[in-house]
Amino acid sequence: MATPAASIQTKIKSESAENFIKGLWRENPVFVALLGMCPVLAVTNSAINALAIGAASTFVMVLSSTIVSLAQKLIPKQVRIASYILIIATFVTVTEYVLQALSYEVHKALGAFIALIVVNCMILGRAEAFASRNNLRQSVMDAFGMGVGFTIACLSLGTVREILGNGTLFGFQVFGPEFEPWIVMILPPGAFFVLGMWLLLFNWVKHRKEAAE
Amino acid sequence: MTTASSMSIFLNAALINNFVLAMFLGICPFLGVSAKLDTALRMGGAVSFVMLVSSICAYGINKALIIIGAPYLQLIAYIVVIASSVQLVEMIIKKFSPALFRALGIFLPLITTNCAILGVALFQTAKQYDFVQSLSYAAGAGVGFTIALVLMAGMRERLELSSVSSVVQGAAVTLILAGILSMAFMGFAGMAS
Numbered sequence: 095m096a097t098p099a100a101s102i103q104t105k106i107k108s109e110s111a112e113n114f115i116k117g118l119w120r121e122n123p124v125f126v127a128l129l130g131m132c133p134v135l136a137v138t139n140s141a142i143n144a145l146a147i148g149a150a151s152t153f154v155m156v157l158s159s160t161i162v163s164l165a166q167k168l169i170p171k172q173v174r175i176a177s178y179i180l181i182i183a184t185f186v187t188v189t190e191y192v193l194q195a196l197s198y199e200v201h202k203a204l205g206a207f208i209a210l211i212v213v214n215c216m217i218l219g220r221a222e223a224f225a226s227r228n229n230l231r232q233s234v235m236d237a238f239g240m241g242v243g244f245t246i247a248c249l250s251l252g253t254v255r256e257i258l259g260n261g262t263l264f265g266f267q268v269f270g271p272e273f274e275p276w277i278v279m280i281l282p283p284g285a286f287f288v289l290g291m292w293l294l295l296f297n298w299v300k301h302r303k304e305a306a307e
Numbered sequence: 308m309t310t311a312s313s314m315s316i317f318l319n320a321a322l323i324n325n326f327v328l329a330m331f332l333g334i335c336p337f338l339g340v341s342a343k344l345d346t347a348l349r350m351g352g353a354v355s356f357v358m359l360v361s362s363i364c365a366y367g368i369n370k371a372l373i374i375i376g377a378p379y380l381q382l383i384a385y386i387v388v389i390a391s392s393v394q395l396v397e398m399i400i401k402k403f404s405p406a407l408f409r410a411l412g413i414f415l416p417l418i419t420t421n422c423a424i425l426g427v428a429l430f431q432t433a434k435q436y437d438f439v440q441s442l443s444y445a446a447g448a449g450v451g452f453t454i455a456l457v458l459m460a461g462m463r464e465r466l467e468l469s470s471v472s473s474v475v476q477g478a479a480v481t482l483i484l485a486g487i488l489s490m491a492f493m494g495f496a497g498m499a500s
Contacts, residue, residue, distance in 0.1 A: 128338065128478055129335075131331075131334040131335060131338070132331050132332055132333070132334045132335070132422045133331075135331040135334060136330065136331035136332075175416075175419075176387075176390060179386055179390065179419075179420075180383060180386075180387070183382050183383045183386050184383065186382060187379055187382050187383065190382075191379070206426060206429045206430060206433065209382055209425070209429055210332075210422045210425060210426060210429070212382060212386055212425065213386075213419075213420040213421065213422045213425050214420075214422075215335055215417070215420050218420055278490070281493065282328060282329050282330075282331065282489045282493070283486045283487070283489040283490040283493065284486075285331065285486075286482050286483065286485045286486030286489055287482075287483060287486040289482050290478075290479050290480070290481075290482035290483035290485075290486060291479075291483075293477075293478050293479040293482065294474060294475055294479040294483075297474050297475070297476075297477070297479055298474050301473065301474055
């Protein structure tokens with residue numbers, strides 16, 4: 095038989111797991127909430143770029159959620175949005191300089207979209223809706239889950255676009271030499287089409303589930 | 308320092324590299340406020356105004372930051388300026404057109420997190436435009452944003468009247484429409500010299 099302390103322990107654990115998992119699928123920021131669309135569409139013309147923007151956004155989101163959650167009592171209600179944006183902008187500046195030092199090519203490929211993480215509504219949304227009213231542990235789990243969910247969404251666009259538009263995946267050849275790449279997929283319209291098709295697929299699955307019930 | 312003429316910068320920002328359809332900046336309002344033609348037009352106007360104001364401010368800030376030697380403050384300074392100019396626009400609209408204020412709703416404060424506006428400020432700095440070039444860049448971006456929003460709203464108003472399969476309804480069909488519109492805009496690429 096579990097002692098009360100142990101059962102509370104498991105409850106806290108399952109709660110953090112729940113907060114982590116919901117971002118992956120049920121409340122996926124991109125596919126369900128349609129937040130943070132600009133980078134998802136703009137820099138996912140190859141899988142490696144998609145991974146980089148996902149990782150950078152996750153990093154910024156986890157760190158800013160940490161600070162927002164720790165400082166929730168210190169920030170006055172009237173200026174909270176401005177304070178959150180300043181916290182996020184600070185971490186984005188850090189990320190930009192770190193990425194420039196780590197990999198100059200990736201930094202160049204992502205261009206201004208690293209700086210534009212500041213205005214990713216997903217990050218501000220999580221700070222306002224979750225981190226500002228939950229404890230540190232839950233906020234970090236939530237931010238991390240949302241970040242991973244965002245990365246999955248970016249990758250699901252990036253891989254499809256790279257395979258169809260360039261015939262490669264992470265730079266490796268997927269098809270034989272006679273494959274004719276669909277150039278449109280790595281151009282801007284391709285991003286809209288691929289995301290539209292993913293949403294269509296999810297809608298279809300949902301409809302079938304509802305019809306089955 | 309680039310020497311491109313103001314007119315070519317304007318056309319480039321408005322059509323060839325349209326902010327919404329080719330550079331994917333400002334997708335949130337593009338999908339959110341484009342359901343009605345009238346609202347779309349006014350939203351375009353508000354965004355263009357904020358773009359112009361923040362472009363002028365960003366030019367000044369960039370000069371000042373270079374003088375004091377603190378370029379790492381660029382992002383933080385820009386975002387504060389944009390937030391204040393959005394606040395300004397909000398007050399103006401609330402005073403002169405309460406109906407529009409209600410129609411725009413939550414999307415008005417959200418102009419702050421519209422990446423198109425921060426994008427204008429960042430790109431004009433990256434491209435080292437002088438003052439006049441910056442102004443025409445911001446004006447072109449605003450016009451391009453408005454064009455995209457109005458075209459999209461027109462298409463969506465038509466869509467209301469047609470029967471769409473329930474699987475495609477909602478965001479999926481909007482995105483596919485945006486893709487077709489974006490393909491049409493790629494035709495302008497031939498204009499670039």
